[in-house]
Amino acid sequence: MKNKYVLTILLLIFTGSFLTAQSYTQESQEQEEDINLKTGFPEIKEKPYIIFDEGIAFSQITRIEVQDSRSNFVREDYLIGAYWGFQTRNMKPVDSILLFSAYYPFYHTFNGMKQSAKQVLLYAFDIFYAPLFETDMWKYVRIKFAPGPHTMYQLTDEYHMVYFGIAFLLGTELPLSKYWTILTDGFLTVDYANLGSNRKIQPFDYSWQYRLNVGIRYSKRDENQFSYINSRKK
Numbered sequence: 001m002k003n004k005y006v007l008t009i010l011l012l013i014f015t016g017s018f019l020t021a022q023s024y025t026q027e028s029q030e031q032e033e034d035i036n037l038k039t040g041f042p043e044i045k046e047k048p049y050i051i052f053d054e055g056i057a058f059s060q061i062t063r064i065e066v067q068d069s070r071s072n073f074v075r076e077d078y079l080i081g082a083y084w085g086f087q088t089r090n091m092k093p094v095d096s097i098l099l100f101s102a103y104y105p106f107y108h109t110f111n112g113m114k115q116s117a118k119q120v121l122l123y124a125f126d127i128f129y130a131p132l133f134e135t136d137m138w139k140y141v142r143i144k145f146a147p148g149p150h151t152m153y154q155l156t157d158e159y160h161m162v163y164f165g166i167a168f169l170l171g172t173e174l175p176l177s178k179y180w181t182i183l184t185d186g187f188l189t190v191d192y193a194n195l196g197s198n199r200k201i202q203p204f205d206y207s208w209q210y211r212l213n214v215g216i217r218y219s220k221r222d223e224n225q226f227s228y229i230n231s232r233k234k
Helices: 002-033
Strands: 049-065 073-089 096-110 113-115 124-131 133-137 141-155 160-175 180-192 206-218
Touching: 049 096, 073 206, 096 141, 124 160, 141 180, 160 206
Parallel strands: none
Antiparallel strands: 049 073, 049 206, 073 096, 096 113, 096 124, 124 141, 133 141, 141 160, 160 180, 180 206
16 A cells, blocks of 8 residues: 555656656757857847937027126027937837937027027037837827937027037827827927037026927838727737
């Protein structure tokens, strides 16, 4: 009787050991399949790639000179232009965004009063780079947030202005169809505005900028699984 119990226990141990060894062998084979034979590193299944955005941009720049004996000097420039954006996908540990903008300043004020530009050819360029964080609302409204460094060059009537600071982007992506996406981005930048030719003659105490981008993306590589047109996922 005891021999039967011993044989039964040994049989169970052998069966368990065999199944464990088989499972371990299978897992090892699966891991070996994920290793790139040329590099020796794990195979990257989701390859990193870049998507491109473009659209129109509006910006308002405010510069303030603090005055002790009277109200502060407040200068505001309103600009319109275009932007081009680059976003990474599947880039570990976090994706990033790079934006280039080109502007034409069309309206100027000093303490709220309109000022006429003395030069016709005035312009500005802007660069923004940041890590990108994304979430969504029911897959049909994607929300992104990106804090990062910002620099800008602006030609005014008096100076070559150079700004440097930090910008905060809060935007949405609206999947219109499988390949088309509507983009809206809002910016707030806080800058140091005394890196240009004004730094000794007319330094500014405060400078900030509000900006709005409205753009579009067409991408077959980064297609929308859910969209307003043909929204049913295949």
